[in-house]
Every structure is written in C-alpha cells, then in structure tokens.
Amino acid sequence: MSDSLIKQAADINTHPDRLRDLADFCIELARVVAKNPSAPPDVLEVLSGYQHDPEIQRNVTTNPNTPSEVLIALGADFPSELINNPVFPLLVLEKPSLFQEMPLETLLTLSSKRKKGYSNIRAHAIKALIQKDPKKAGAVLAEFVSSDEPTSPRFIFLLHPLAPAEFLEKHANSVCWIERYAVAQNLSTPAHVLSLTCCRCESTGARGSTRKITSALSCVYFGYGASYILI
DSSP states (O other), rough: OHHHHHHHHHHHHHHHHHHHHHHHHHHHHHHHHHHHHHHHHHHHHHHHHHGHHHHHHHHHOOOTTTHHHHHHHHHTOOOHHHHHHHHHHHHHHTTTTTTTEEEEOOOOHHHHOOTTOOOOHHHHHHHHHHHHOOOHHHHHHHTTTTSSSOOHHHHHTTTTHHHHHOHHHTTTTSHHHHHHHHHHHHHSHHHHHHHHHHHHHHHHTTHHHHHHHHHHHHHHHHHHOHHHHOO
C-alpha cells in the first residue's frame, strides 16, 4: 500500500469521486476513507456494512457526514462514537423525537451507558425505552441500581411498577427493612413474595413507622420519573 494512496484517502480536499474509488480499492483504504469528513454520505452508508468490519463501522460512526439513520443504527455498537459525533447534539435539537425513533438496540445501549457526563442522554434514552419496551426498561434500571449495599436509588426503584419481579423477589429479604417494606408496597410484587414480605414487615413493626417515608419518596420519584435514578 503506497503512502500516496493513504494520504489521498485521508485528505479532506480529495474529490468525492476519488474517495469513492479509493474506498472500493481495498479494506485498508476503506477504513481511512470512512474517517474522512469529505466522504460522500452514500459512500459512508455503503461502508457501514463493508465486510462488517468493526473498525470501518467505528470510523463511520464518528464521521459527521454519515446519514443520520446509519449513525443512529451504528450507535447500538458504538455508543461513545455516536454521542461524541459533532452532529449528534444538532440531531437532538433538530428532532425532539429522535430518541423515540431510535432502534431498540441503540436505546438499550445508551440507557446502559454509565460514563460520567452522559446522564442527560441516558435519561432521554431510558424514557424512550420505557415507551417502546417497559419490560426491558425495567431490566436496565434494575441493573443500574444494583449494588452490594442498599442505596436510595435502589429503594426508590423498588417502589416503581417497572421493577422486574425477579428484582423484587431478590430484595424481598433485604437486610434493610425499608427495602423489604418497599417490596411489600409494590403492586408488581408476586403474590408469594408479597405474603412473605408482609409477614416480615409486620413482625418487625415496620409497616406503621414507614408509611409517611414511603409516601413522600413515592411522590418525589413519580414526580421526576425514571431519570431520577439515572442522574
């Protein structure tokens, strides 16, 4: 592979038709062209499926000239590249329904992303996911609030109807009595778990002492929505 061809493939001043030819020449040049912001959108769309090469797909996801539909689809596998693409904030501004129209796989990836500074994107993704697939949204939230020790987000989610049955059952015997009480208050708790939890709450005298706390925190949570857990 000559250096001159690589330089042409990377040069933003190379004519689009030449970039199209270089992209067809070999996979090495296709990877370089995929990063070139002067590459035509139709070339980038074709390259997004070129031999299913991960490096090409990653480069296409970072390219601001990539068609938005292709960009969003690739975001399922390359969420950081999608979020850091300079056109992504513009897409969000131009199309408020962008998250609602994202493929389920992309929403799942963005909803699960924990990197610092992405809380706003994560919150938008989980809200859209709740509308598309509440069950999977519940699973994502359950994973997000999982921890070795009881936490406020986990307690709040134990009150939420999206909490998966297996998540509620897992914490029905929590060492924290207020979590057990939250499980008992959740209408999604399976009957067999509920009966055991209620008995334990009664035996510890927790029911009366936590009613006001549970009511207040429920109001806080349902007022802010699932994004409260994710921030």
